[in-house]
Amino acid sequence: MARELEGKVAAITGAASGIGLASAEAMLAAGARVVLVDRDEAALTAVCKKLGAAAIPLKLDLLDSRSCATLLPQILEKAGQLDILHANAGSYVGGDLVDVDPDAIDRMLNLNINVVMKNVHDVLPHMIERRSGDIIVTSSLAAHFPTPWEPVYASSKWAINAFVQIVRRQVFKYGIRVGSISPGPVITSLLSDWPEEKLKEARESGSLIEASEIANVVLFMLTRPRGMTIRDVIILPTNFDL
Template sequence: MTRELEGKVAAVTGAASGIGLASSAAMLAAGARVVMIDRDASALAGLRGQYGDAVSPVVIDLLDPTDCATLLPRVLDAAGRLDILHANAGSYLGGDLVDARTDAIDRMLNLNVNVVMKNVRDVLPHMIERGAGDIIVTSSLAAHYPTPWEPVYASSKWAIDCFVQTVRRQVFKHGIRVGAISPGPVVTALIADWPAEKLKEARESGSLLEPAEVADVIMFMLTRPRGMTIRDVVMLPTNFDL
């Protein structure tokens, strides 16, 4: 891979696993310094050992409002500036609405919607002052289709997709690009609570994506000429509709 992000600083939330880890690895390979943000301190320590000084591990519990508010100051302490934010951290809640615990609903909506909004809001003044920046939010195919087995999760992604598109229109004049990556089902911990038969069927039919495939598309979004914004990419396995 060419080092298309040489000299850039990226921050990735939910960076210790899944799409966040794959995104971090792709940006590191492209020459970026990556501030990997997660609540899993041991996983981050291992990744620092694996990738070396190009990684700055930052342990933050994004669901704690006080801790969440430290994201930008801690990124700046670690790397001096911020060029790219990949707001990736999220959780999944599927199944019938009547079976969902209300505390689980609150937690998922907080992480998938409120935290993303706060993280983006907090980094914008820094990017506006510098006159440039890229923000990518991990959305979902569920933001574009009323998925009947995940009404709460799908609603959170519909909300964040609207947020991405409206904020993009506010900040493009400052040289900041905002876009969403909306994959179909990806092999991550977020689908661990899928019914076993559904997961088995999806694997056997080739209707799941790998995190590295999502990261490849994120890199495509980040490396377009500055006059082009890839505002939303919907990607799904070819066999998804089988």
């Protein structure tokens, strides 16, 4: 593989598993140093040991506002710069709204919306000063289609898509590209909350995507010429039936 990200530093939240881990693996293979951010210290340590010296662990609880605010300072302390932020950390709440725990709603909206906004807010001054940077946010197909079984989750992703589109227009003049990926169902732990019958149907019909396939799209977005922005990508299994 061409080392198209040689000399770059990336930070990925929710990086110890799933899409975040696959994204880290792809960026490392392309030559970047990658700061893997996650609150699961044991998983983070194991993953970074496997990935090698260019994988830099950063244990951080993004739901703790004080810890969240240390994201950029710790990245700079560990890696010296930041060229790419993949704001990937998120959680899932599915099912009928009347059955959802209100505390779970608060936690999910905080992580899926507030934390993403704060992370992007905090890294922008560094990127603006350097007149360059890439920000990619993991959104969801649910941001584009009113999925009946996930009203809370879908609402969080609709909100973050609006955020991505507006911030993109504010910062492109500084050489900063902002985009989002909107996968359909990916084989990750987030699917554990899916209704069992829906998960069974998806497995049997081949309607799930591998995390590595999402990472390939992220890498494609990052390696376009600087004058080109891949703004928003919806990624579906061919067999997925809307």
